[in-house]
Amino acid sequence: MNKYHKRRLWLISLFAAGMTLAVGLVLFALKQNINVFLTPAQIAVNAPKSDYHFRLGGMVKKGSLIRHPQDLTVEFIVTDLKKELAVQYTGVLPDLFREDSGVIAEGSLNQHGVFIATQILAKHDENYMPKNVYEAMRKQDEKIS
Amino acid sequence: MIRIAGEVTLMFALFFALLQSVMPLIGYKNRNPYLLACARPAAYAQAFFVLLAYGLLTVAFVNNDFSIAYVAANSHASLPLMYRLTAVWGAHEGSILLWIVMLNVWTIAYVWVGWPSVWPENFLADSWLGKCLCIFAMARRPPASCALFAKTHKHFPSHESAKKFSGHTEGTTLTISILGIISFCFLCFILFTSDPFLPALHASAGHDLNPLLQDPGFIIHPPMLYLGYVGFSVAFAITQAAFLCNKLDADWAKLARKFALAAWFFLTFGILLGSWWAYRVLGFGGFWFWDPVENASLLPWLSGTALIHVLLLCERRDTAKAWASLLAIITFALSLLGTFLVRSGVLVSVHTFASDPTRGLFLLLLFAVLISAALSVYVARLIKMQKSTYQISWLSRESALLINSALLFIAMLTILLGTLYPLILDALHLGVISVGAPYFNKVMMPLVLITLVLMGVVSLPSIRKLQPGMLFAHAGFAILVIGVLLSSLLNQERFVRMEPGNTTTLGAYQFQFLHTKGVSASNYRGIQAEFAVSKNKRHITNLYPEKRIYTVREMVMTKVDIHPGIFRDLYIALGEPLHDDVWSVRIYYKPFIRWIWFGGLLMMIGAMLSLRSPSLRGRSSDRSNPCHVESQGNTT
Secondary structure: OOHHHHHHHHHHHHHHHHHHHHHHHHHHHHHHHEEEEEOHHHHHHOOOOOOOOEEEEEEEOOOOOEEOOOOOEEEEEEEOOOOEEEEEEEOOOOOOOOOOOEEEEEEEEOOOOOEEEEEEOOOOOOOOOOHHHHHHHHHHHHHHO | OHHHHHHHHHHHHHHHHHHHHHHHHHHHHHOOHHHHOOHHHHHHHHHHHHHHHHHHHHHHHHOOOOOEHHHHHHOOOOOOHHHHHHHHHOOHHHHHHHHHHHHHHHHHHHHHHHOOOOOOHHHHOOOHHHHHHHHHHHHHOHHHHHHHHHHHHHHOOOHHHHHHHHHHHHHHHHHHHHHHHHHHHHHHHHHHOOOOOOEOOOOOOOOOOOHHHOOHHHHHHHHHHHHHHHHHHHHHHHHHHHHHOOOOOHHHHHHHHHHHHHHHHHHHHHHHHHHHHHHHHOOOOOOOOOOHHHHHHHHHHHHHHHHHHHHHHHHHHOOOHHHHHHHHHHHHHHHHHHHHHHHOOOOOOOOOOOOOHHHHHHHHHHHHHHHHHHHHHHHHHHHHOOOOOOOOOOOOHHHHHHHHHHHHHHHHHHHHHHHHHHHHHHHOOOOOEEEOHHHHHHHHHHHHHHHHHHHHHHHOOOOOOOOHHHHHHHHHHHHHHHHHHHHHHOOEEEEEEEOOOOEEEEOOEEEEEEEEEEEEOOOEEEEEEEEEEEEOOEEEEEEOOEEEEEOOOOEEEEEOEEEOOOOEEEEEEEEEEEEOOEEEEEEEEEEOHHHHHHHHHHHHHHHHHHHHOHHHHOOOOOOOOHHHHHHHHHHO
16 A cells, blocks of 8 residues: 555545535434425324424415404415315515415414414415315316316 | 528528537548538537527517417517517527527637637538538638638648548537537427427417516526526537547646636626526515525536636646546536426426426436436546546645535535435425425535635635636635625514504614505506615615516516615515505615625626636637647647
């Protein structure tokens, strides 16, 4: 083993150590920051714990939006056409938030089973709809026709 | 009329792309200089037809030709002319056409820079096909080309000398051929899956351009981004050609670095414009959302940055060539991946307008074919490559460069993982998840800080000896990081319910809601609010945020108003009307946010200075000295 080999060995082990550290960091960060996407029907079957942070997707039920008169709190119902879930949010709603249109909310359930949203995602495409909601609606349409 | 002309033009472009890619390859294999010489005129011809197709589509937009489905879907008679011009790339089909236009622009730039001054048309004139193609060559340099028919046999009387000459041009023609292959693939893609000239199925008055895209920031954002993306394919093609000719020398490194730097310049500009656009248009005061599409542009930027640095080692120290050429392939792959992610509809994102599965499959196939071909050339040639004799010592600038490139590479991998992970899980039916911004922030923070420290340790002690380009780029990066850190740490925001007459306080600033009034323009109507901003009772400015409804799509948009400053921005966005004149309002105090874009601009200046530095400006080997060419030709 000459000087050149030694140097190469050092380099490789340094690289391996760096990679291990990076992979460790990445996995740690991923584990903490993954948001699972759930629909009301999935929640009805298997409700997550009250401190579990996740993304809720569905349609805003027509006529369900209520605004509190004093602050910026709103309540509405998210539906996937099978089950419904009440959502509460304090803040400014995005431009494309509309009744009878797709929405994604991030947050967690409280003790009463109401979803407390910390963020309503602005999906800036008016044709946007969560994929599973779209499929549910298509099936519904097929049933009718 | 325009429709059919457009289709025919695209077909012609496809034909010439095929010539441009196949002829030089056959010529290379059979050592036939006549075929090799076809590369350049074919490239001109292709570029001509691609630009013509683009011009035709633009004319269709300007004339509101709604018989074309794509125009009808993305324009409207009431759309201002400026946005009708930019609507050409406002959706899928047009942006793929723009991609091809950019590729052709780069090819022509390469032909100008990389082609030797001795006339290769001399060979061309000898073949019948060459004579046809010559017409396009003439368009550029008439005197030389006209004279060429007469001179042909005088200059190169024998086939032998022609062969000698071809040894020198091989690398250049192969590069053009590889660029032709890429262009051919994308022209197939556009003709078979995303034809912008398809007829509209029923008459309509147009659906208007997506209002989010009706913004000055958007006018040059996509072209710059695409110039950057696509520019890396030149560095890739140069590298692949060098591999095929077994000429991975200092000339290769210099030429590849030149084009990689130019591409990097445009990509940086494109990303900056994108973040500036997001800041002003999306109304959340953020400059980067870790949206998959934003990540898609950051990935080739990171590996491209690594590439530029490592190529420097190849050029000066004749080492790290395998790493540099791998980076060239990866950067190209990432820019293809970016196109795939944005254009295939696999992402649910701000930017995704297309969602046709055949397009996604086609792009994925194209990606797989191009990259596996590139990698097999790489592996096959790597085995034969000579080991570098240069030894990198510890604690040298060389080793710092390598570590820096490794850090950039790791940063790229972590972002790639975070971007693709949800897609892979979804594709395998393992559940629908999303990876949030905190992941990216958490992972990138230590990497960026280590890079910054390393950069400082290396460049600060020898700051006098640094080239101005490096100095600007590195100082720019430091300023950008400071901007990102301070603007996120010291950021203040407030969501309030307000009506005219109300005052709210944020930090040291008071915001008084004065009144609202109606506004309208050709394609929207809206409400404009007026706020008086003061600090310690001293009046600073009045801000006028708006809420608009774009009438054709009935789409609601927020137009924010910003009071910019070197040390802080004040930012107001109207939320929604709660009732009567009561509004929800978002107010932000954004310290040091301008530093982000200022730092980015400095980095661009750095790239520009490096491009103009004497070490890169000099021609790699031959242009000024034909004798040198002869000798090089002899040795091959």
